[in-house]
Amino acid sequence: MKRPTGLLLLGLAGAAGPAAAQSAALRLGVGQVRADQVLAAGDTVARSGIAMTVDGAFGVGPATLAVRYLEGSLASDDAARETDLVEGEVILWVAPFRWAALGAGRHLRSYVESGGTERWATWEIRGRGTAQLTTALTAYGELWTVVGSAVPVTGPLETGMGLEGGLRFALGRFPFSAHLRYRVDRLAVPDAGRRETVEQLGIAVGVGRR
Amino acid sequence: MIRTVGAALVVALTVAPSLQAQAPESLIASGIRAYRNLEFDAAAGFFTRALTLLGATADTARRAEALTYLGATEVYRQRTEGALGIFRDLVRLSPAYRIDRLIFPPEVTGVFDAARRVTPAVAARLAREQRFRTGDGGLTGTLFGSTYHEVRVELQRADASVVRALYVGPIADSLPVVWDGRAADGAPVPSGRYQVAIASLDANGTAVRILRFPLDVTTTRHDTLPLPAPPDDRLLPERKTTIGGVESLVGGLLVGIGLSVLPGSVGSEADLSGGRFAVGGAVAVAGLIGFHTTRGARGIPQNVAVNDSIRAVWRAARDAAAAENERRRGAADVIVRVGPPQAIDREGM
Numbered sequence: 001m002k003r004p005t006g007l008l009l010l011g012l013a014g015a016a017g018p019a020a021a022q023s024a025a026l027r028l029g030v031g032q033v034r035a036d037q038v039l040a041a042g043d044t045v046a047r048s049g050i051a052m053t054v055d056g057a058f059g060v061g062p063a064t065l066a067v068r069y070l071e072g073s074l075a076s077d078d079a080a081r082e083t084d085l086v087e088g089e090v091i092l093w094v095a096p097f098r099w100a101a102l103g104a105g106r107h108l109r110s111y112v113e114s115g116g117t118e119r120w121a122t123w124e125i126r127g128r129g130t131a132q133l134t135t136a137l138t139a140y141g142e143l144w145t146v147v148g149s150a151v152p153v154t155g156p157l158e159t160g161m162g163l164e165g166g167l168r169f170a171l172g173r174f175p176f177s178a179h180l181r182y183r184v185d186r187l188a189v190p191d192a193g194r195r196e197t198v199e200q201l202g203i204a205v206g207v208g209r210r
Numbered sequence: 211m212i213r214t215v216g217a218a219l220v221v222a223l224t225v226a227p228s229l230q231a232q233a234p235e236s237l238i239a240s241g242i243r244a245y246r247n248l249e250f251d252a253a254a255g256f257f258t259r260a261l262t263l264l265g266a267t268a269d270t271a272r273r274a275e276a277l278t279y280l281g282a283t284e285v286y287r288q289r290t291e292g293a294l295g296i297f298r299d300l301v302r303l304s305p306a307y308r309i310d311r312l313i314f315p316p317e318v319t320g321v322f323d324a325a326r327r328v329t330p331a332v333a334a335r336l337a338r339e340q341r342f343r344t345g346d347g348g349l350t351g352t353l354f355g356s357t358y359h360e361v362r363v364e365l366q367r368a369d370a371s372v373v374r375a376l377y378v379g380p381i382a383d384s385l386p387v388v389w390d391g392r393a394a395d396g397a398p399v400p401s402g403r404y405q406v407a408i409a410s411l412d413a414n415g416t417a418v419r420i421l422r423f424p425l426d427v428t429t430t431r432h433d434t435l436p437l438p439a440p441p442d443d444r445l446l447p448e449r450k451t452t453i454g455g456v457e458s459l460v461g462g463l464l465v466g467i468g469l470s471v472l473p474g475s476v477g478s479e480a481d482l483s484g485g486r487f488a489v490g491g492a493v494a495v496a497g498l499i500g501f502h503t504t505r506g507a508r509g510i511p512q513n514v515a516v517n518d519s520i521r522a523v524w525r526a527a528r529d530a531a532a533a534e535n536e537r538r539r540g541a542a543d544v545i546v547r548v549g550p551p552q553a554i555d556r557e558g559m
Binding site for chain 1: 353457465496
């Protein structure tokens, strides 16, 4: 697996939810990633693999800065192609309510292959809802849409959206937490005949409170 | 003639009072000289006249000295009964008095001791004024007994009704007595006039002599503290006002269904795995569990903990104030002024 360099994420990441007065959290996760690409010629390439994630968040008052980094190695279903997937995002969240937050930020994605690196960069606006299910379980759902992009193919980005949701388990008196999450996003450039769908299913453990 | 009468009047007015004042001392001195010269009849005369003159005065020391020598004189005059009566008067006059055994021989001291044994009486020494706080000191005094006998010491109102019994029991040579300013129920006595009555009892428990000290008592009580108000207005809500775990149910179902359905609008169904159903289903089930477990108002443990600490502080303050008030209710500053004693023997009761 080729390891990309140059993307160093500082700090604080994660799916930042409603901010506390001052909080910080760091999480390490692992998960299954599946990426389906429809290429210009109409060919479809399906790749999947395991990815590691690091994310964290630092919040002051209602604002939270969230950073996420993912790195994984994907292989096509026929094992003919191997690709490294690297993602990073920085989102600034503001939580006007305990159960709702709005965010905006940058999302970068790179496919690293032997023939070169393909980079997708988008600006996104996100909305997030949180529900306390029990004293230990919290559910969250997140939706986003792309408002600006820099894509490696010719043509405007017609579709750019995604969602994430999951569960967070944490006992109030301990600073540790466990997470189950599902995420999918889609980017489509019809003029170039390109469509990207990336699906992630993972678990994570975290320390800190947010 | 007129000058002579005037001079005589002046001499009479200036000299006569001093002669009268010195007369008992001179008579006692003359009596002692006669006693030492074994002129007992003459000595008895001197002492009797001295006592007659001292009868109206409070000079206890002189009277005791005269009675002592008169009693000894009577012993030597073979008038033992008379000596016994004189010594009993001496004991009543000064119960703590003891005749000097270096001066008087055993036949005299023996009669005196016999008189003491049959004359129960008590003398007392109390400070003229004492200031104290109830529970911290009190009116202290010392009783001196003429002989071993039973006494009953009481605090009485001015009308002789009993406020509190201070001591009931035997007394030998001396006995300390303390009154802490409280009545029998433990409360400080109100300001007013009282008396300490010390009754000497005979073998039948009958008072044969009572010594009374009038007391002028001034009691000042302390104001109590107000109890702190309950901290109701400072308590945080301990339960959420959401009804029936709505947040759990709605939130869990919305997120769960959204995770299961919405990905289909993001990507083609053919591109998606079944992971969304697993996560969505888990969230929905967790929401149902949360709804079931948190139906009704949900507690807020953090607020409960904060409220518990607020209540604990309030309870501590309330208990401290209540304890202080209890102490103040049972305490007072007391000033006791003690008047001159008055002794009443059975014959005078």
